[in-house]
Amino acid sequence: MEMTLFCARINILILLLALCSPCKFIQSPIDLGPLNFLQNANTASMDFGRIHFNSPSAVLRPKSPEDISLLLRFVSGSSFSKVTVAARGAAHSIYGQAQALDGIVIEMDALPSSIRVHRKGEAEADGVSYADASGGALWVELLEESLKHGLAPRSWTDYLYLSIGGTLSIGGISGQTFKYGPQISNVLQLDVVTGKGEAITCSPTKSSELFYSVLGGLGQFGIITRARILLQEAPEKVKWVRAFYDDFQTFAEDQDLLISTPDLVDYVEGFIVINEQSLKSFSTAFPAHLHFAPKFHSEGSSKVYYCIEYAVHDHSSKDIDTEQVVLEELSRQMRHLPSQVYTVEVSYYDFLNRVRMEELSLRSVGLWEVPHPWLNMFVPKSGINEFVDLLLENIATEEFEGPVLIYPLLRDKWDANTSVVLPDADDDQVIYIVGMLRSANPASCPAACLQSLLQTNRRIAGAASRVGAKQYIPHHSSPAGWSEHFGRQWDRFAARKARFDPLGILAPGQGIFSRRSISISSL
Structure with a gap:
């Protein structure tokens, strides 16, 4: 064991010397013993956004959390001032957030995938059902394993092929968030490796400052290697409803109605239906024929519509169909377009995994692996009308490709x-x-077009700040932008960085902090 650790330390030292030297000593992929380093791995310079391509000098495929800890201890305790480290999960980031230019990328999917479910009532369960899952595991894997026990996490993202550590570093939201909060509100415990290489188990009552820092911390304070996720009884089926509107105010009021009844409704989302393509794209996974044929262009002006999507869980253990009664009562109170409401019943798994069908559809026509200039905003209710007007004024609705989500x-x-x-x-x-x-098909939107879309995003985000909006999955190109984003929370965020990653080693792709060096005298 001691010899293995010694060899690993020597391998890291050799790697760091190579990374910091003006000459590249390692020119091709090699295996540096137990830590399995790869040099110049091109895949680590790419993400789902396909907007930024920052190549690392090396990639680490760890075999255990101890490998990550060992690497970060060496980096933080050495005088190598240029080396940065980024954790890469499913690489679903948009603007290079999981990239490390000339640094080291840690591929979290290399960790042994481990998911252990503990049911309430077991000796170690401590009164609740939960799952311990490795940070590189995917949410779809956790779903599949927990369903074997009749359980499932309470809060989700729309797309399940994301790493658990990755979404917990952002927030993790979907249509269940109004009821159960984001994914980061449903975590009981974490194993984290800090920027100093310290491996720490933390929770709301143990090392709580690190626990809360890492949740939604954009990878700045530590790398999540294990998460304990709260579980609940899983329904067998879901009654899934879509209702259409031609007036935003009515649409918003009906969404308010639904989220005010969390005892009845389990999921609420919504879409802005801006053209025929968007109507088709978000209906791919909905297993019912929609007889909705709106006129998007009439009398020379563009017309947009709105769609509420909500769901009620069906546990199928009751003598009467309570869920159907709930749907009928809600429908009587809602004010959607006459006869424009559609209901289907699907399995719980198929409902949660619905975006997978859209992914496969896009892949089949070559429109998945294209640039994605996405923009996500948190908007206060007091400013939502103004924001929607701003949004529609700044996009060409007839040319927009991709869904526009909006929900409370x-x-x-x-x-x-x-x-x-x-x-x-x-x-x-x-x-x-x-x-x-939005998606940007290179065949119809070349580089100049993509830059124009990104400029539009910046214009919308900048103007939206006037109504108090904040970016979700934020991206800012300057320190001033980040300072404005965090606002009154900036001092706390910076203090947490100084405590857990004082040299600014972690998550350089976010562009929040600069890498700092240590003096030789302090070694």
Whole structure:
């Protein structure tokens, strides 16, 4: 064991010497013993956004969390001032957040995938059901394993092929967030390796400052190697509803109605239906023929529509169909377009994994692996009308490719101790998430077009700040932009960075902090 650690340390030292030298001593992929380093791995310079391509000098495929700890201890305790480290999960980031230019990328999927489910009532379960999952495991893997026990996490993202550590570093939201909070509000414990290489188990009562820092911390304070996720009884089926509107105010009021009844409704989202393509794209996974044929262009002007999507869990253990009664009662109170409501029943797994069908459809026509200039914003309720007007004024609705999501969240479901930044309007209990999930097909949108779309995003985000909006999955190109983003939380965020990653080694792709060096005399 001691000889293995000694060899690993020597391998890291050789690697760091190579990275910091003006000459590249390692020119091709090699295996440096037990840590399995790869040099110049091109895949680590790419992400889902396909906008930034920052190549690392090396990639680490760890065999255990101890490998990650060993690497970071060497980097933080050496005089090599240029080396940075980024954790890469499913690489679903948009603007190079999981990249490390000339640094080291840690591929988290190399960790042994471990998911252990503990049911309430077991000796070690401590009164609740939960799962211990490795940080590089995917949410779909956790779903599949937990369903074997009749359990499932309470809060999700729309797309399940994301790493657990990755979404917990951002927030993790979907249509369940109004009811159960984001994914980071459903975590019981974490194993984290800090920027100093310290391996720490943390929770709300143990090393709590690190626990809350890492949740929504954009990877700045540590790398999540294990997460303990709260579970609940899983329903067998889901009654899934879509209702259409031609007036935004009515649409928003009906969404408010739904989130005000969390005992009845389990999921609420919504879409802006801006053209025929968007109507088709978000209906791919909905297993019902929609007889909705709106006129998007009439009398020379563009017309947009809105769609509420909500769901009620069906546990199929009751003598009467309570879920159907709930749907009928809600439908009587809602004010959607006459006869424009559609209901289907699907398995719980198929409902949660619905975006996978859209992915496969896009892949089949070569439109998945294209640039994705996405923009996600948290908007306070007091500013949502103005924001939607701003959005529609700044995009060409007839040319927009991709869905536009819009649905409400509740502020009190978010823990203010975490690192996520919400709009400052504390008197607004309701916050909307608006996601412009645009795709840019290179065949119709070359480089200049892509840059124009990114400029539009910056213009919308800048103008939205006037109504108190904040970016979700934020991206800023300057220190001033980050300072403005964090606002009154900046001092706390910077203090946490100084405590857990004082040299600024972690997550350089976010561009929040600069890498700092240590003096030789301090070694």
